[in-house]
Amino acid sequence: MKPIWIVDDDPSIRFVLEKALAREGLATRSFDAPKAVLDALADGADEGPQVLVSDIRMPGTSGLKLLEQVRRQRPGLPVIIMTAYSDLDSAVAAFQGGAFEYLPKPFDLPKAVELIRRAVEESLREEEQAAEAIQSAPEILGQAPAMQDVFRAIGRLSQSHVTVLITGESGTGKELVARALHKHSPRAGGPFVAINTAAIPKDLLESELFGHERGAFTGAQAQRRGRFEQAEGGTLFLDEIGDMPLELQTRLLRVLSDGHYYRVGGHAPLKANVRVIAATHQNLEQRVREGVFREDLYHRLNVIRLRLPPLRERREDIPLLARFFLQQSARQLAVEPKRLSDAALAALQAFDFPGNVRQLENLCHWLTVMAPAQVVEVKDLPPEVLQGLAAAQPAPAAAPGGSWPQPAAAAAVAAAAAPAPGWEEGLRAEAQRLLAEGRRDVWDTLTQRFERCLIDAALQTTHGRRIEAAQRLGIGRNTITRKLQELGMG
Numbered sequence: 001m002k003p004i005w006i007v008d009d010d011p012s013i014r015f016v017l018e019k020a021l022a023r024e025g026l027a028t029r030s031f032d033a034p035k036a037v038l039d040a041l042a043d044g045a046d047e048g049p050q051v052l053v054s055d056i057r058m059p060g061t062s063g064l065k066l067l068e069q070v071r072r073q074r075p076g077l078p079v080i081i082m083t084a085y086s087d088l089d090s091a092v093a094a095f096q097g098g099a100f101e102y103l104p105k106p107f108d109l110p111k112a113v114e115l116i117r118r119a120v121e122e123s124l125r126e127e128e129q130a131a132e133a134i135q136s137a138p139e140i141l142g143q144a145p146a147m148q149d150v151f152r153a154i155g156r157l158s159q160s161h162v163t164v165l166i167t168g169e170s171g172t173g174k175e176l177v178a179r180a181l182h183k184h185s186p187r188a189g190g191p192f193v194a195i196n197t198a199a200i201p202k203d204l205l206e207s208e209l210f211g212h213e214r215g216a217f218t219g220a221q222a223q224r225r226g227r228f229e230q231a232e233g234g235t236l237f238l239d240e241i242g243d244m245p246l247e248l249q250t251r252l253l254r255v256l257s258d259g260h261y262y263r264v265g266g267h268a269p270l271k272a273n274v275r276v277i278a279a280t281h282q283n284l285e286q287r288v289r290e291g292v293f294r295e296d297l298y299h300r301l302n303v304i305r306l307r308l309p310p311l312r313e314r315r316e317d318i319p320l321l322a323r324f325f326l327q328q329s330a331r332q333l334a335v336e337p338k339r340l341s342d343a344a345l346a347a348l349q350a351f352d353f354p355g356n357v358r359q360l361e362n363l364c365h366w367l368t369v370m371a372p373a374q375v376v377e378v379k380d381l382p383p384e385v386l387q388g389l390a391a392a393q394p395a396p397a398a399a400p401g402g403s404w405p406q407p408a409a410a411a412a413v414a415a416a417a418a419p420a421p422g423w424e425e426g427l428r429a430e431a432q433r434l435l436a437e438g439r440r441d442v443w444d445t446l447t448q449r450f451e452r453c454l455i456d457a458a459l460q461t462t463h464g465r466r467i468e469a470a471q472r473l474g475i476g477r478n479t480i481t482r483k484l485q486e487l488g489m490g
Contacts, residue, residue, distance in 0.1 A: 001124070003027035004116060005049035007037050007066070008082075009058045013105075017053065020113050026120070033058060034066035041073060042373040048336050049077065051100075051119040056083035067099055073339065073375050076126050078119035082107065142321075144314035150177065153306055158184040163256065165241075165301045166279040168308030170463050171358030174279040175239060177306060182235040187275055190234025195227050197248075198240035206248055207264050216265025228261060231274045241301065242282035242293060253297045276301075311353040311360060318349050321357060325364035333488075338367055340376045347378050351385050355463040362464070365489075366456045370449070384460060452487050455480065 004026055006017050014030040021028050029049070031037045038061075041048060052070060056063035067079050078100035100119050103112060142148070154177070157164065164181060166174045175194060182192045200208050207216075211226030227236055238244075244252070255261045256276065260269040278301045287293035311318065322340060330337035340348070353359050363382060371380045378386075427446065434442045458469035470480040483489075 001027070001120070002048060002050040003029045004120070005029050005031065005037065005040075005052045006054075007031040007034060007052070007058070007063070008055040009033065010055070013055070013082075016109065017112070020109050021116065024113055024117070026116070034061035034063065037066060038069060041070070042375070048074065048374070050123050051078045051080065051116055053080045053082065053103075053116065056081050074336075076123070078123050080115060080119055082112075142314060142317045144309070144317050146309040146314055147317065150306060150308065153304075154180050154184060157181060157304065159186060160304075161186070161275050163275070163301060163303045164277045165284075165303070165305045166277065166308065167284075167305060168279075168281060169310045169356055170281045171356035172308040172310060173357050174281075174308060175237060177308060178235070178237040178277045178279065181277060182237075182275075185235070185275065187234050191231055192235050192237065193227050193231035194237040194239060196239040198243035202245050205245065206251070209248070210251070210261050210263055211266075212264035213266045216263070220265070223263075226263065228255065228272050228274060229270065233273055234275070236274045236276050238276060238278045240280055240282075241278040242280040242284055242287055244293075246292065246294065249294045249297050253294060253300060256297075256300045311356045315349045318360065319345055321360055322348060322364055325361045326368060329365045329368035333368060335368065336374060338371050338374055338376050341378070343378050344376050344381060347381060347385065347389060351388055355460060358464055359460055362456065362460050366453075366460075369452060369456075382457065382460065384457070448487060451483055452489065455483060455487070455489065 004021055006014050006028055007030070008014050009032050011032070014032075018028045018030060029040075031040070034054070037052070037054075054063040054066055063081055063083070067081060070077060070079055080101050080103055081099045082103040082105055100122065101115055103115060142150070164178075166177055168174055178194070179192060182188060195208060197205060207220075207224065207226065209226050209228060211224050211229055212220050214220060214223050238252075251261065255272050259272050261272055262269060284293055284298050284302070288295045288298050319340075322345070326339070327337045348360075348363075355362070363385070366382055367376050367380065373380070427450075431442060431446060434445065439445070454473060455469065458473050459466070462468040462472060466480055466484070467477050470477045473480070
């Protein structure tokens with residue numbers, strides 16, 4: 001559990017509360033001024049408080065002003081306001097500001113401890129509910145009209161076995177839709193098997209799909225079940241179907257036509273009891289005209305078509321998605337979720353996201369690791385976002401229902417996108433800070449952060465394609481695979 005933070009300019013109050021809470025097994029951290037609290041929250045060196053107990057009148061910023069700023073940064077944090085000035089205005093202002101409770105001085109110590117315990121229980125309950133919400137979150141999020149059309153289509157297809165073709169740019173969530181179609185279908189009790197036909201070498205793809213008999217080719221030392229067999233009674237998702245070789249398109253067409261297929265090297269026909277869902281980011285009609293995709297297979301697959309909109313066509317969903325991904329990343333890394341300032345959120349809504357939802361997810365993971373403070377400002381956004389926004393100025397007109405930068409936000413974007421001081425100076429300053437703290441792991445800590453930043457930037461640039469990312473970085477694909485594992489990035 002995180003500590004109780006106590007802020008009061010009176011050292012005797014801090015001392016009494018520290019000792020009383022220590023007897024109850026509750027850790028504490030004390031501050032003599034609101035500014036020190038705000039600095040500690042912005043630093044993000046620890047997870048922050050479980051509960052904040054603050055005096056109302058202190059030199060500099062008042063407890064009510066501190067309450068206002070803390071509520072803006074951490075809306076779920078219980079704040080107990082205490083004061084020796086037990087007047088109506090103070091009590092009303094505290095509760096209107098969102099305080100958990102108002103504690104007049106002098107207070108009865110056991111009652112004060114009991115109040116803090118109740119605040120701790122409330123805080124822990126909210127954290128548990130937030131974790132459950134992430135666990136039980138819907139597989140697809142979206143409030144935009146285009147996404148609501150997709151949800152309605154999934155609902156209409158819930159009792160159907162019909163073949164579905166999902167189209168959309170890379171990163172729009174085609175596999176998530178395929179999984180939702182399976183989950184809400186009569187085949188939900190069966191397996192969901194996915195295969196990316198573009199990621200498997202041409203010579204191996206036939207065996208991957210249909211399996212092979214022992215001795216069918218050099219190295220085939222045992223019989224192997226293909227994806228069609230593995231998906232028996234369930235759903236087979238064929239991703240990037242537009243890249244399937246022509247000869248395999250013929251075999252797939254035969255399976256879809258009569259429901260039978262043969263293992264490689266086999267002579268006995270096997271019955272396919274699977275629902276096929278295909279997906280592509282390519283224009284299949286154009287592929288047919290170019291002669292690289294069979295027209296009869298296209299018509300077989302194109303029974304029901306679902307088009308997933310790119311993120312730039314559903315910008316109003318960006319705040320919802322960003323909050324979800326930031327919470328998800330924080331939970332995976334066991335840290336406090338970062339929050340986006342209004343200007344940063346407006347900047348993200350102005351960005352075109354060529355990598356779509358997947359790029360936004362990667363960006364939120366990057367922010368969770370790399371953003372220096374709990375509240376993410378425009379200047380903290382990744383370089384590719386800032387550069388893209390600077391190149392696109394002025395921003396395009398807002399789509400219906402979208403939320404766009406106001407002049408102040410646009411100015412912040414432009415300022416943040418301006419050339420920044422050399423990164424070497426930032427690295428030197430961070431190294432000096434860690435060394436001044438007496439840390440003994442500075443080399444490993446900064447090296448890991450540096451490598452994570454490089455790899456994350458490369459993956460965002462290549463839209464998640466690891467081999468291309470490795471090539472762009474000038475390292476081998478085995479190296480990037482090993483680094484992703486070491487850094488917990490996949």
